[in-house]
Structures are given as structure tokens and as C-alpha cells.
Amino acid sequence: MTQIPRGADIAVPPQALHVAVSWRTGYGVPDVDVSALLLGAGERVRGDADLVFYNHSGHPSGAVRHLGKSAPGAPGSPAADWLWLDLARVEPEVGRIVIAASVDGGAFGQVPELDVRVTDAAGTSVAYCAMGGATTETAFVCGELRRQGGGWRFRATGRGYASGLAGLATEFGIVVEPPPPPIPGPGYVPPRPAPAPAAPLVPLPRPLPVPPHVPMAAPLTDPLPVPWVDPYDGEFRPASYQGRGKETVRCDPALPPGRWVLLEIESYHSLSTTIEACDAHGRAEGYLLAAYEDDVRARTVALVPRTRPLTLRVEADAPWTLRVLPLSHARRFDSHVEGLAHDLVIYDGPSGVLDFVHRGESRFTVHQHTPPQDPLYDDEEQELLVNGIGEVRVGAPVPGPGLLRISGDGPWKCAVRR
Known part of the structure; x- marks a missing residue:
């Protein structure tokens, strides 16, 4: 691990990196949120989109994403909030990326073992810096990535602010809306509105008499229509879960029902890594991912049930990290795409x-997922487009738009035949 003191900097590779702000949980410890600000000319953001955080999880360039927090454990366990950056995709006019953290309902003096860590895509440490010594600060600039000499360097900063994320964002050019007026406290009596002019009395028509011994029929009403939801739609705050061995993950009940979510898992030095969807009773009912490589960085998809939280069964021989992300984090293509494994x-x-x-x-397989044809049911349509072993070259008819779930153990390419 490359540990650097505050104020020092180190060269980092111009590639995909993970940045985590870490701390130790405990009773009375406030939650920590990480964010990134992409700065252009004048060391200012170019607009609100240059602030990436839990409520705006992806930069339009695709260069920065907020991945979410690791699952909270028992008090005293470590926690982290994660960012993903691809320095090769950062726009040329962006010369600096600020890594910040903020707390709500407390101060950083209550947060033990605060630090910032940078790792490469394989999990190898690039830089680490402890952020001790905080008192009343509610926001911190933990570090920054800066262009220099045609490359990138990471500098550990550790500068605190007492004005929270809003004050920090304002310093870099974000326009923060003023808070709503406070709600009046107990004892407040609102002024009585002026009485409206009385409407003239209009006699109601007398109802027609009902013939004796003839029961009245109940009014005919149409059943309420089942609302249709677009499974591609739905933004939410990403979440991260960590475990070892076989565990059941019960996802946030606030996930948008009837929508697809992107599942991203990492596991290293494991004989196998699998994700299964569970039914309403918590029983595994189908594989979403089955990977048998030693080191797994894989993506797959799940459809959130309409009437219950999404529940998953995750199993690996080594520690694993599962991230639940909006589908907007998935890659798109209409003519050509390349990838590796799953x-x-x-x-x-x-x-x-x-x-x-x-x-x-x-084995190399490609499944296409399309939305449910019947809005009353959660069952999405799945079609196996490709099923081969080893070196595969094949053309597969595709009926139209959809999700392509690709599984293999090596590099693959896909192109639309013209």
C-alpha cells in the first residue's frame, strides 16, 4: 500500500480507478457521503452536471460514477463510499477532479479512522492517506486528481469546511438553491382566511321513487388499470453489499418496482462466483450469473419484483462486493461493442x-432480455441467442432492442451485420 501524507502527491495510471472514502462505524457516528467535482477553466465546474454524488450518480461523459456504500455492518465495522473514475475518458477541458466527503447530522470529529484510498481496476492499491484531526468540519476535500505533464497525479488534501457539501459546492461554482422556509413551531396559529361569500341555496332534486320489492343494482365500475412501468427507467441511489461465502442479500425496498437493475460483482481468488434470484420465500429460483474464473469483475441484470423487495443469493469462496446500480450505468451500443468475460x-x-x-x-452464452409482455406479471422475456464453447464465431438474429447478457471466460466482440 502506497501511503502518502497530506499535501503529497503521486502519479497515477491514466485508466479506470476506484476511489473510496473509508471510516469506522459506531453509535453516534454520522454517515459519510462521497462526491466528485470536475473542474474546468478557472478551477470551477462548468455546470451542475459536474458534481457527481448519490443524487446524481453519473457524469454525462461516462468518466465518473458514484457506486454507493458498502453494506453497513455491526457498530465498529469498517464502511466506505465508492467512486469509479476512468481517467482516459475525462474530457480535455477538465483539468482537476476534486474528491470530497460530507456528513449530515454531525461533524467529522465524530467520524473515526477517516481515510481516502485509490486502487486500480484489479484492486491493487495506488495511494492511501489518513484524514485524522477533524473537529467541527461537515465537509472535507479528501484529495484531488490533477492533469500534469500529459498524465495524472493524485494529491492528498484533507481540507475541511464547516458549511457542508452545499458550502463546498458553492466554492467551486455550483449554484445551491436556498432551503425552504422553516416550519412554524408549536403554538403557531395561522391567520384565519377571509370568509368566502355564501353561495345561494339551490334546492336538490327529489329522487325518483324506487318501486317496491325491486332491489337496486350496484353501479357498474371498471377495475382499476394496472399501471405500466418502463423497465429501462428508474433512477435510485446505488448500494453496495459485501460478504463472504453464501449469503442472502435483501435489497433496499425503495428500489423501483418493475424495473431492471444492474448488478456488478467483484470477487478475487474464488473457484466460482454466482448470483441467483430468490422467490417470495427466499428460495433461489434461477441463476443471474455463474462465473468460474479466479478473479471475477462481472455484470448482470435483475428485474425488481412489483410486489416485494429484490432478494438475491450470492456465493463465492472468497470475499465479494456486490453493487446494485441503475440501468443507466450499463454500456450501450448500436453497431459495435467489445468486452471481457461477463x-x-x-x-x-x-x-x-x-x-x-x-x-x-x-462456455459462451448470450441472452437477450426484453420487457414483460403482460404488465400483471414480473416474468421478463429471455431468449438464448448464442450457446457455444471455446472459440466462437457466430451470427445471431436479434428481433430488436433489449438487454444483452453476455457470459464467457475471455475477450469477446459483437458487431451489427450491415
């Missing part, structure tokens, strides 16, 4: 033929 891609193109090439040794 991934999920949104296909936006028309019906046609997709040409796949897989260079691996084990």
Missing part, C-alpha cells in the same frame, strides 16, 4: 443479425 450491454438498434466472436476456453 457483461451486460443495452442494444438500441433495430432487428438484424449480431456477429459474435469469443476467444476463450469455456
Whole structure:
């Protein structure tokens, strides 16, 4: 682990990185939220979209994403809030990325073992810095990534603010809306409105008499229509869960029902890593992912049930991290895409033929997911487009837009046949 003191900097590779602000939980310890600000000319943001945090989880360029927190454990256990950055995709006019953290309902003096960590895509440590010594600060600039000499360097900062995330964001050019007026406290009596002019009395018509011994029929009413939801839609705050071995993950009940969510899992030095969907009784009912590589960084998809929280069964021989993300974090393509092993891609193109090439040794499959045809049921439509072993070159007809769930053990390519 490369530990650097505050004020020091270190070169970082211009590639995908994970940045985590970590702390130790406990009774009375406030929750910590991480954010990133992309700064352009004048060391200012270019607009609100340059602030990436839990309520705006992805930058339009695709270079920065907020991944969410690790699952909270027992008091005294470590916790972290994560960002993902791809420095190769940062727009040329952005010269600095500020990594900030904030708390609500407390101060950083109540947060033990605060630090910032930078790792590469394989989990190898790039930089680490402890952020001790805080008192009344409610926001912290933990570090920053800055262009220098054609590359990037990470600098550990540790500068505190007493004005929270809003004050920090304002310093870098974000326009923060003023808070709503306070709600009056106990004893407040609102002024009585002026009485409205009385409306003239209009006699009601007398009801027609009902013939004796003839029961009145109940009024005919149409059943309430079942609202249709677009499974591609629905933003929410990403969440992260950690475990080891076989565990059942009960996701946030606030996940939008009837929508797809992106599942992203990491596990290293495990014989196998699997994710299964569970039924209403918590019983596993179908694999969403089955990976048998030693080191797994994989993506798949799940459909949130309409009437109950999403429940998953995760199993690996080593510690694993599962992230539940909005589908907007998935990659899109309409003509060409490349990937490695297990991934999920949104296909936006028309019906046609997709040409796949897989260079691996084990099974290679491609499933297409399309929305449920009946809005009363959660069952999405799945079609197996490709099922091969090892080196695969195949063309697969595709009926139109949908999700492509791709599973293999090596690099693959896909192109639309013209």
C-alpha cells in the first residue's frame, strides 16, 4: 500500500480507478457521503452536471460514477463510499477532479479512522492517506486528481469546511438553491382566511321513487388499470453489499418496482462466483450469473419484483462486493461493442443479425432480455441467442432492442451485420 501524507502527491495510471472514502462505524457516528467535482477553466465546474454524488450518480461523459456504500455492518465495522473514475475518458477541458466527503447530522470529529484510498481496476492499491484531526468540519476535500505533464497525479488534501457539501459546492461554482422556509413551531396559529361569500341555496332534486320489492343494482365500475412501468427507467441511489461465502442479500425496498437493475460483482481468488434470484420465500429460483474464473469483475441484470423487495443469493469462496446500480450505468451500443468475460450491454438498434466472436476456453452464452409482455406479471422475456464453447464465431438474429447478457471466460466482440 502506497501511503502518502497530506499535501503529497503521486502519479497515477491514466485508466479506470476506484476511489473510496473509508471510516469506522459506531453509535453516534454520522454517515459519510462521497462526491466528485470536475473542474474546468478557472478551477470551477462548468455546470451542475459536474458534481457527481448519490443524487446524481453519473457524469454525462461516462468518466465518473458514484457506486454507493458498502453494506453497513455491526457498530465498529469498517464502511466506505465508492467512486469509479476512468481517467482516459475525462474530457480535455477538465483539468482537476476534486474528491470530497460530507456528513449530515454531525461533524467529522465524530467520524473515526477517516481515510481516502485509490486502487486500480484489479484492486491493487495506488495511494492511501489518513484524514485524522477533524473537529467541527461537515465537509472535507479528501484529495484531488490533477492533469500534469500529459498524465495524472493524485494529491492528498484533507481540507475541511464547516458549511457542508452545499458550502463546498458553492466554492467551486455550483449554484445551491436556498432551503425552504422553516416550519412554524408549536403554538403557531395561522391567520384565519377571509370568509368566502355564501353561495345561494339551490334546492336538490327529489329522487325518483324506487318501486317496491325491486332491489337496486350496484353501479357498474371498471377495475382499476394496472399501471405500466418502463423497465429501462428508474433512477435510485446505488448500494453496495459485501460478504463472504453464501449469503442472502435483501435489497433496499425503495428500489423501483418493475424495473431492471444492474448488478456488478467483484470477487478475487474464488473457484466460482454466482448470483441467483430468490422467490417470495427466499428460495433461489434461477441463476443471474455463474462465473468460474479466479478473479471475477462481472455484470448482470435483475428485474425488481412489483410486489416485494429484490432478494438475491450470492456465493463465492472468497470475499465479494456486490453493487446494485441503475440501468443507466450499463454500456450501450448500436453497431459495435467489445468486452471481457461477463457483461451486460443495452442494444438500441433495430432487428438484424449480431456477429459474435469469443476467444476463450469455456462456455459462451448470450441472452437477450426484453420487457414483460403482460404488465400483471414480473416474468421478463429471455431468449438464448448464442450457446457455444471455446472459440466462437457466430451470427445471431436479434428481433430488436433489449438487454444483452453476455457470459464467457475471455475477450469477446459483437458487431451489427450491415
